[in-house]
Amino acid sequence: MKFVDEATIEVIAGKGGNGAASFRREKFIPKGGPDGGDGGRGGSVYAIADRNINTLIDYRYARLHRGKNGENGRGSDQYGAAAPDITLRVPVGTTILDAETGELLFDLDRHNEKVTLAAGGAGGLGNLHFKSSTNRAPKQFTPGQDGEQRKLRLELKVLADVGLLGLPNAGKSTLISKVSNARPKIADYPFTTLHPNLGVVRTSPSRSFVIADIPGLIEGASEGAGLGHLFLRHLTRTRVLLHLVDVSSPDPDTDAIEQAAKDARAIVEELRLYDNDLYEKPRWLVLNKLDMVDDPEAAQERLCRALDWTGPVFSVSALTGDGTQQLIWRLQDWLDAESRKAHVEQDKADGSYVAEDPRFDETRSDTTGPDNT
Structure with a gap:
């Protein structure tokens, strides 16, 4: 359809x-x-x-x-x-x-x-x-x-907990197909994604979240360039954004990290121009295509320094799956914590809040992996 x-x-x-x-x-x-x-x-x-x-x-x-x-x-x-x-x-x-x-x-x-x-x-x-x-x-x-x-x-506006953000061909469709049940079109050329894709990420029998992939953004998207601006509204309902950055470069004469930092800054600027609320939304940095990088740790350190990035950062290979499990475990824990805080605030507003026994955590037994930053 x-x-x-x-x-x-x-x-x-x-x-x-x-x-x-x-x-x-x-x-x-x-x-x-x-x-x-x-x-x-x-x-x-x-x-x-x-x-x-x-x-x-x-x-x-x-x-x-x-x-x-x-x-x-x-x-x-x-x-x-x-x-x-x-x-x-x-x-x-x-x-x-x-x-x-x-x-x-x-x-x-x-x-x-x-x-x-x-x-x-x-x-x-x-x-x-x-x-x-x-x-x-x-x-x-x-x-x-x-x-x-x-x-x-x-x-x-699609309803999703996590939204994928990045340039065309940054690996968003590959990532969502690796971690969820979504099966988007994947190819080695830009703009293969023409409409949003939703996938359910299940981390345990009782824990899951929804992830959304939209067409890639390009510089000038807030003014109508490319396809991504048509679908940015779908990210407004998400609770956290994953900013995928391609840290590989097929051109040996181009510094991949410098180019990645330039691209990342351009995407963030497009967010700011489009909607300040979307710009202020929690955003995590995800370095993709590690399988094509000689020294992933050095690449991550250089990129974070170039962007003055102090938030959560992950290094993954969407193609091979390396690092993706740690990413989804961390996302699930963060989303669960945010839901608990929201429920507490609502209960306090309603006057029905009852402090929980700190010895009991109903989500602890479902945690299937370690944190990774």
Whole structure:
């Protein structure tokens, strides 16, 4: 299936039915009085997040979604029937914005989360509502209200714990295929990744996380160069970024470390220009293609010094798998610790926090490997 992560649609809710002006007319019952019923409500348009859907492709071709009108009221106290509602199923992680103003309206990040895109119009009142002691034969009724109408832009932001970042051909697709169940296209030329790939990394039977690979960035991406800028939004939901840097160089006349440092600085600058929140997100440095480097430790030391890097750094070979297990173990421990901190903060905010016994750590028995920095 083709991956589509944005679409523009128009939603029009149904109009409410008109109220009726009617009078009861039966033999032997003179002056029966008003009996006009209300109109039915117009059909609303809803959106619901569905984890079984992973693309917005349906909304590239079905752009108009119109609810039906409610039925008009009738005599004999008969109310018009409400029109059926329309429910649009979208992937979990879809954001819904006003297409004209760009205002964020909804962010559907949970399965079965449901929101109203356009409310159906209320039905009009029949004349039976206007009867009073001074108005025994009212002829008044009200028309049904128009339904809401909106033009919306749907954008999908994939939900992942870890995001891969780097130049084209830095080895991101190879790494995600090595550590997860994802099977992206891999080739020895740039821009083989044309859309985001998600993979589940399972470190034990009860512990796992989701990793995302997006098309490689190039200098000028924040201004529209290349493909990566189209998918940078997918990294905004991640909790940590892995910045992959190719420390090998096929050109013997080029200093591989100097070139790697230059490339790394360019990617970081593109992040800053695109979104400061994304720029401030936790980021780990991953030196890739160790199998093509004579002295990996010296290469790591030189690159960290060139970048003034003081954060977590790992050296791996995505092709052979060297160093990848230590990386995913460390990621899992970090993600678990962040989740625990978030839960504690939420419990404190709710007033339900209870300090845990420090002798008990439910994740300790699942730890399958050592830390590595």
